Amino acid sequence: MVVSRRRVVQVLGGVTMASLTGAGKAQFWFAPSLTYPAIKVGNVNNLKNNEPVYFNYPDARSQGILVKLGRPAIGGVGRERDIVAFSAACTHMGCGVQYKGGRFLCPCHYSMFDPAKAAAVYQGLASTGLPQIQLGIAQNGDIFARAVNGLIWGRARNI
Amino acid sequence: MSNIGRRDALPIPPTNAEVKNTVCQYCTVGCGYKVYTWPVGSQGGLAANQNAFGVDLRNPQNPLGGLVYTETMHSIVTRKDGRQYHVVIVPANDSPINFKRDHSSRGATNAVATWSDARATKERLKYPLLRMGDQFQVITWDEALAILAGVAKGIRDKDGNDDNIVVKAFDHGGSGAGFENNWGVGSLFFKGFSVKHIGIHNRPAYNSEVWGSRERGVHELNYDAIDARLADTIVLWGANPYETASVFYTEHMQPNIQGATLEEKQRNLSRGEPVEAGYMIVVDPRRTSSLTIAENIAKDRTLHLRPNLGTDYILANAIARVMWERKYYDQRFLETRTDMAKFEEYKEKSLKVGTPYAQFMAEVERITGVRRADIEKAADWIAKPKAGGFARRTLTIYEKGIIWNMKNYDQVAAIVQMAVLGNNVGRAGTGCGRLGGHQEGYVRPPSPTPGSIYNGGPPVNVDKYLTDGKGKLYWVIGTNPYLSTPNNQLFRKRIRERTKALSDFLGQSGEPGTTQEWVAKILEGLDATNGLFMVVQDLYLIHTAQDAHLVLPASAWGEANQTSINCNSRLLRLYEKFMDPPGQAKQDWEICKLMGLKMAELYRAEGKEEEAKRFEFGKNWRTDEDVFLDGGNSYPNNAIPASEEATLPAECYKGVTYAFLRQVGQQGIRTPVRVENGKPVGTLRRYSVKFGTKDGKFSWYGTDDWEGYPEEVAKYLEGEKAQKYPFWMTTGRAQAIWQTMYNDRFLPEKMNTLPMPYIEIHPQDAQRLGLRGGDLAQVWNEEGNGTFLVYVTDSVRPGMIFALQYHHLGTSNSMTPGYTDPKTTIPWYKGTRVAIRKVRGALPDLQNSTSFLQQNKFD
Numbered sequence A: 001m002v003v004s005r006r007r008v009v010q011v012l013g014g015v016t017m018a019s020l021t022g023a024g025k026a027q028f029w030f031a032p033s034l035t036y037p038a039i040k041v042g043n044v045n046n047l048k049n050n051e052p053v054y055f056n057y058p059d060a061r062s063q064g065i066l067v068k069l070g071r072p073a074i075g076g077v078g079r080e081r082d083i084v085a086f087s088a089a090c091t092h093m094g095c096g097v098q099y100k101g102g103r104f105l106c107p108c109h110y111s112m113f114d115p116a117k118a119a120a121v122y123q124g125l126a127s128t129g130l131p132q133i134q135l136g137i138a139q140n141g142d143i144f145a146r147a148v149n150g151l152i153w154g155r156a157r158n159i
Numbered sequence B: 001m002s003n004i005g006r007r008d009a010l011p012i013p014p015t016n017a018e019v020k021n022t023v024c025q026y027c028t029v030g031c032g033y034k035v036y037t038w039p040v041g042s043q044g045g046l047a048a049n050q051n052a053f054g055v056d057l058r059n060p061q062n063p064l065g066g067l068v069y070t071e072t073m074h075s076i077v078t079r080k081d082g083r084q085y086h087v088v089i090v091p092a093n094d095s096p097i098n099f100k101r102d103h104s105s106r107g108a109t110n111a112v113a114t115w116s117d118a119r120a121t122k123e124r125l126k127y128p129l130l131r132m133g134d135q136f137q138v139i140t141w142d143e144a145l146a147i148l149a150g151v152a153k154g155i156r157d158k159d160g161n162d163d164n165i166v167v168k169a170f171d172h173g174g175s176g177a178g179f180e181n182n183w184g185v186g187s188l189f190f191k192g193f194s195v196k197h198i199g200i201h202n203r204p205a206y207n208s209e210v211w212g213s214r215e216r217g218v219h220e221l222n223y224d225a226i227d228a229r230l231a232d233t234i235v236l237w238g239a240n241p242y243e244t245a246s247v248f249y250t251e252h253m254q255p256n257i258q259g260a261t262l263e264e265k266q267r268n269l270s271r272g273e274p275v276e277a278g279y280m281i282v283v284d285p286r287r288t289s290s291l292t293i294a295e296n297i298a299k300d301r302t303l304h305l306r307p308n309l310g311t312d313y314i315l316a317n318a319i320a321r322v323m324w325e326r327k328y329y330d331q332r333f334l335e336t337r338t339d340m341a342k343f344e345e346y347k348e349k350s351l352k353v354g355t356p357y358a359q360f361m362a363e364v365e366r367i368t369g370v371r372r373a374d375i376e377k378a379a380d381w382i383a384k385p386k387a388g389g390f391a392r393r394t395l396t397i398y399e400k401g402i403i404w405n406m407k408n409y410d411q412v413a414a415i416v417q418m419a420v421l422g423n424n425v426g427r428a429g430t431g432c433g434r435l436g437g438h439q440e441g442y443v444r445p446p447s448p449t450p451g452s453i454y455n456g457g458p459p460v461n462v463d464k465y466l467t468d469g470k471g472k473l474y475w476v477i478g479t480n481p482y483l484s485t486p487n488n489q490l491f492r493k494r495i496r497e498r499t500k501a502l503s504d505f506l507g508q509s510g511e512p513g514t515t516q517e518w519v520a521k522i523l524e525g526l527d528a529t530n531g532l533f534m535v536v537q538d539l540y541l542i543h544t545a546q547d548a549h550l551v552l553p554a555s556a557w558g559e560a561n562q563t564s565i566n567c568n569s570r571l572l573r574l575y576e577k578f579m580d581p582p583g584q585a586k587q588d589w590e591i592c593k594l595m596g597l598k599m600a601e602l603y604r605a606e607g608k609e610e611e612a613k614r615f616e617f618g619k620n621w622r623t624d625e626d627v628f629l630d631g632g633n634s635y636p637n638n639a640i641p642a643s644e645e646a647t648l649p650a651e652c653y654k655g656v657t658y659a660f661l662r663q664v665g666q667q668g669i670r671t672p673v674r675v676e677n678g679k680p681v682g683t684l685r686r687y688s689v690k691f692g693t694k695d696g697k698f699s700w701y702g703t704d705d706w707e708g709y710p711e712e713v714a715k716y717l718e719g720e721k722a723q724k725y726p727f728w729m730t731t732g733r734a735q736a737i738w739q740t741m742y743n744d745r746f747l748p749e750k751m752n753t754l755p756m757p758y759i760e761i762h763p764q765d766a767q768r769l770g771l772r773g774g775d776l777a778q779v780w781n782e783e784g785n786g787t788f789l790v791y792v793t794d795s796v797r798p799g800m801i802f803a804l805q806y807h808h809l810g811t812s813n814s815m816t817p818g819y820t821d822p823k824t825t826i827p828w829y830k831g832t833r834v835a836i837r838k839v840r841g842a843l844p845d846l847q848n849s850t851s852f853l854q855q856n857k858f859d
């Protein structure tokens, strides 16, 4: 599967990018539009297929899930382009989603998200996919979270 | 990363933002929403006292209750003053329907579906369009209505009646309609014109979809949402609320199955009555998500009955027969509340008490394919009295699986009779009615056909009337028959032929330049070609409009004040205007009023004062509320005691004003409304005292025997055709999209989720045909063809596929036969036979971006 990035993101070193689209009278800011920190969330050598790792990003009050899917994914990093991370807050009403059977499932009203498809909602009441956390990998295998592509539930702005 | 532009910060409404109350424009549930608008250029702050939400946004919101403000809930619109405004549309926190600000993926896109010249919704129609040969040209309302009125009057003058004036129009609430527009449309066609060839938006005739219930004395909207929380058992029959009435499921049914409403049961039900977590019975050919979620919660309290297509009424009668055998009924109730003379007919024909039980059940098993043990279990769960002799409380909800089944009348009648036999209508936690699809808002002068074949019907099949070459003017309002009629492929071909015949005629020696010449040439062409003059009144240039001669731009939800009721509580609320319509688009009621006045002008010019007056029905309508009140006055006297509520039309709102609705806000008022001491009073639940018949007694009916399938489908079950078309096809809707996707096709979130119409196929069949998720399949029969994306799932059983009924890229209705129930003229959209093959090649971009995981698997 060929997945092209919408935007080339600067690599490593924790530098983040803000992009601003649209000008004139009315402006729409597309994510990531804010300045995000780079935070280490794991190391490729410690990841096992389908065993999710939880972390906080971009701050202590927002949980993310990092998972190696074992199959290529939109926005996936690593040699197999299969390592992805998302906000764990369901975009419906904020419950924590679970990684189960190769997909994310929300226990509250059963929204389901496909991790290989940018966590698009394929069933349920949620209106957008889980915000995808952009990842980068350092030479030593450390995985960094660098930005959030989508609005974390319960916030008017991610940061 | 995704192919959809995402956002990570949303504008915050400042404290001085305008706040309006509204209700979701989409499904039957009618979730409450709040709308915040303010001019672009300012924003509120994060502190609670700095924003119009009054919410502290410095801290994340609490799950399940905190403010819901997601990426699709904001947009920017331009008003008539030329300035741009932020529009934020979020679930209300004070609604009795969507507790805790619940909402679905459909309602969440109310904001991004608004018209804007900067987004894909710029496709909205702004001005009337007139076909000039191969293209449309913009014209003014004055010109458009002069041509339309000229043609309509010319046809009437020649015929001396309105038989050749054919209409297809919405009759619902929500999405741009409501009581105001219904009264406008009804007044034009039933007061001004006397149109009898009129069909309702989703079917070929002007009929109730549930005469089988109404003619028993039970209007289909009789329960309240609370009954789903109080019921001992919920029966979902041909209804999949998790996907089509999502919040009704998640806030009212799911908690009951989870046992989260026990306290509410204790508070509301009889003293000493045993209560426990709810049971759910799902009757459906598919393992729907409504079923599999319930199974996930409590497998032992969930039952799935999977009758062969078309056999549901036999199954309902069989459950009732078990109830009869096991004495799960209240003799006193039957004697005092129901017509015992007619009960004998029911016993004989539906329950077949003359046939020994074992023989009867064996026959039922053979016809329906459902095991006797399951039928008996269903009867126990529906009507077996509880400990202490308390009557069980069962809420039975049906929808298109029953309505758009074969033999519509008998299907609906069988289910409501099963419910009434168990005294399961009119008590807390009971009811038997529709789930609903869209919201309602019906108020019209009397329609041409009063009822089924047993009550002055059946109504004319207007689709057939047109495809047979009859009718001259075809006026389509707020519906897209090129997707929505049965036998769709044939319908499209015939309408295209007939409209094109007229277009070609109009082009001979050049299209006319003056209005008078247009009218004259159209009238001449209609006679010379047997063509059709088609008018489409809609939000967009929909599929049907591509063949129209005249296109009229209508305004949408939010662009005017309107009123509607939801289906699960009959809750009437005011949907406040928060933006202007694009260009010169107008509310349907205003278009109808102006058309009427134009007709009146033409008649007056000829000195025909009587005719002129008939068409001036709207001359005093200046505001939305004028129309609302005018419609309300058409209801009968409602200053009557509560015990007489059954005599009122279900939607009666006489005595209610906009001021009253503003005051009650999201709490609304439940129709039918009565007036007590000069004040409007609502009705929580219907038929507690009397049923809606002349004598107030439930009117039983003996259903037909099983007679096999109608010719249109039976032809596929024999000989060569049985081999050629080996699959049953049933059809329905999907969670993510609304109706024909008239808005959704412009939203990337929706198009990414459902880029094409799809079928569900069982893994065994898929393997045999070499199909995998994400492949394309061609599905066809003698009626028509369609190309569908493939989902492989155990939702369907081997030998049967499910096809999405409406998608803007195609419809399963192309394969649906022209059969309608002879008693009601309601089609059978949900059953026919088809052939399937894999389409060679694939669409890799689509396979990469869209998910093909199984949608009914929650464990």
Ligand code: SF4
Residues within 6 Å of the ligand: B024, B025, B026, B027, B028, B029, B030, B031, B098, B102, B103, B104, B105, B106, B107, B108, B245, B246, B247, B248
């Ligand atoms: S459940 Fe229905 S009414 Fe509620 S938000 Fe969804 S579409 Fe709108």
Ligand code: FES
Residues within 6 Å of the ligand: A090, A091, A092, A093, A094, A095, A106, A107, A108, A109, A110, A111, A124, A125, A126
């Ligand atoms: S909070 Fe996740 S589906 Fe509702």
